[in-house]
Amino acid sequence: MKPRNLMGPDETLARAWQAQVITLFPEAFPGILGHSLTGKALKEGRWQLQPVPLRDFGEGKHRNVDDTPAGGGAGMVLRPDVMGAAIEAARAGMPAGAPILYLSPRGRRFDQAMARDLATRPGVTLICGRFEGLDQRVLDHYRITEVSLGDYVLTGGEIAAQAMLDATVRLLPGVLGNAASTEEESFSEGLLEHPQYTRPAEWQGLEIPEVLMSGHHGEIAKWRRAQAEDLTRQRRPDLWAAYKGRPE
Structure with a gap:
């Protein structure tokens, strides 16, 4: 070395x-x-x-x-x-x-x-x-x-x-510790990323959404997708139009 x-x-x-x-x-x-x-x-x-x-x-x-x-x-x-x-x-x-x-x-x-x-x-x-x-x-x-x-x-x-x-x-193999990070972040599927939260569970009177604390991975995934779609529709109508117009 x-x-x-x-x-x-x-x-x-x-x-x-x-x-x-x-x-x-x-x-x-x-x-x-x-x-x-x-x-x-x-x-x-x-x-x-x-x-x-x-x-x-x-x-x-x-x-x-x-x-x-x-x-x-x-x-x-x-x-x-x-x-x-x-x-x-x-x-x-x-x-x-x-x-x-x-x-x-x-x-x-x-x-x-x-x-x-x-x-x-x-x-x-x-x-x-x-x-x-x-x-x-x-x-x-x-x-x-x-x-x-x-x-x-x-x-x-x-x-x-x-x-x-x-x-x-950052997209090269082995650069990010968790490869899944690039699959869930903004633009990975044509959408902005959903909101993120971490501990403490309550801060300044604001709490982490209950669904994220439920341990129900299916419901968490649905919530995150809905949030990503709402954010994209509100903030980036150009991205939203492209996302809705993509082939299924």
Whole structure:
């Protein structure tokens, strides 16, 4: 046994899920991913993280990675030659079947279904956007899928990348202590999760619902399903419509 650098380009671990992040801020990783269950799984080699510093592929004395937008406009755009070189170097060590995703506010919205799909792949290469974005030719040439966390704009893709990796890594075999947790949580069946309770039985005049204390597992399951359906119908009519419209 010997210590392993969780940030560096170590040798590829056999059977480990591979994650690459092309970023101007490699020091931001693993960040929160180095803690809790994802951090434990990282140390155990269930998955491997390789930040790819985009600046290393920059042009000229100052390692420039961006330039002004063609046609004019505010801000800067990440250069295709720089990003292309970073992608080529990164992908040389990635297994076939690992997709390339670009974190962008105009992308497809990330959801639990996408996290489940990524967890079945051998890994993923994430590109963190910055400035006004990435030259479209890179996206077209490498057939990169754009992915967004939601309808808002971040200063860069690093936070989004960590969120996506957290959602995916926790689904890898052996990461969660209780595999049933992923089957009962929000979005697992297209519904929000039911309310949760724990001891003490009474707090601030509020009691745990009686059915949860009954020991009758069939009734508990029915109660939880009804609660999940009610919450989804009230809070997420979009999810509720999709749930009701699914094939039986």
